[in-house]
Amino acid sequence: MHATLDAPRRNSALLRALGRRALGIFGWRIIGDAPHEPKFVAIVAPHTSNWDFVVCVGTMFALDLKIRWLGKEELFRWPLAPFLNRLGGWPVRRDSPEGLVMQAAEIIKSQPQFIIALAPEGTRSRVPRWKTGFYRIAEAANIPIVPVALDWDRKEVVIREPVWPTGDMSRDLSALMASYQSRMAKFPASYWEPAA
Numbered sequence: 001m002h003a004t005l006d007a008p009r010r011n012s013a014l015l016r017a018l019g020r021r022a023l024g025i026f027g028w029r030i031i032g033d034a035p036h037e038p039k040f041v042a043i044v045a046p047h048t049s050n051w052d053f054v055v056c057v058g059t060m061f062a063l064d065l066k067i068r069w070l071g072k073e074e075l076f077r078w079p080l081a082p083f084l085n086r087l088g089g090w091p092v093r094r095d096s097p098e099g100l101v102m103q104a105a106e107i108i109k110s111q112p113q114f115i116i117a118l119a120p121e122g123t124r125s126r127v128p129r130w131k132t133g134f135y136r137i138a139e140a141a142n143i144p145i146v147p148v149a150l151d152w153d154r155k156e157v158v159i160r161e162p163v164w165p166t167g168d169m170s171r172d173l174s175a176l177m178a179s180y181q182s183r184m185a186k187f188p189a190s191y192w193e194p195a196a
Contacts, residue, residue: 005038008066008113019061023157028055032159034063038113039143040162041134042067043176044150046185047119052150056117057087059157069117070100090116101133105140117148120176126190130173139165147176151184 010016023029044056060067068088076084076091092100108114116137120130138145144162151158160179166172177193185191 005113006036007034007038007040007115009064010061010066012061012064015061016064019058019063022058023055023062026058027155028058028157029155030059030062030157030159034065034115034159035144035146035162037144037146037162039108039111039141040115040146041138041141041143042115042117042146042148043120043134044117044148045120045180046150046182046191047121048124048188048190049186050124051186052119052124055150055157060088065115066113067115067117101136102140104137108137108141108143121191124190126192128192130177132169132173135165135169135173139167145176147179149180149184150186152186153183 044052046052056069066088068090070092071084071089073091076089104116108116118134118137120134121127122131122133134145144164146162147160149156149158149160158179163172163176180191180193182188182191182193
């Protein structure tokens with residue numbers, strides 16, 4: 001599928017420089033680049049620490065990307081709410097995930113450019129399986145999924161090629177999960193890795 005628009009950008013040389021500098025100071029580097037797609041779902045894993053968010057913000061700034069991300073509603077209170085909103089935060093209620101999938105898909109379809117980033121585990125705690133909302137959003141909005149790995153072991157943010165949902169969720173999820181290993185996590189014991 002040929003994209004006529006690129007990924008949405010912040011167009012801030014200052015934030016781009018700050019993001020690159022911050023990642024460099026802490027020894028992180030970015031492997032790969034944002035795809036030249038106007039819309040996509042970025043799945044970021046493993047997610048086992050609050051520090052993952054810091055690395056993600058640094059990466060977002062370094063790549064000059066404008067990204068929306070979902071956060072639990074309780075986080076979006078004064079004094080954090082204005083700051084989180086400016087970073088692209090989108091408060092959600094965890095008790096209504098079904099409505100959120102369709103709401104997100106409709107918003108994405110209505111926009112010419114849109115990146116939404118999600119942690120497929122849905123929490124920092126160890127879980128036996130990924131949540132499937134990201135896949136259903138991508139499928140409903142007809143956009144690709146971009147796997148992003150936070151590799152704490154190598155201090156690398158690895159951006160992989162876009163993957164288009166085929167409709168075979170089980171097979172697609174297995175292929176996506178293969179991009180991640182527990183050794184990448186800041187706290188490896190908190191990341192569930194399916195058996196090979």
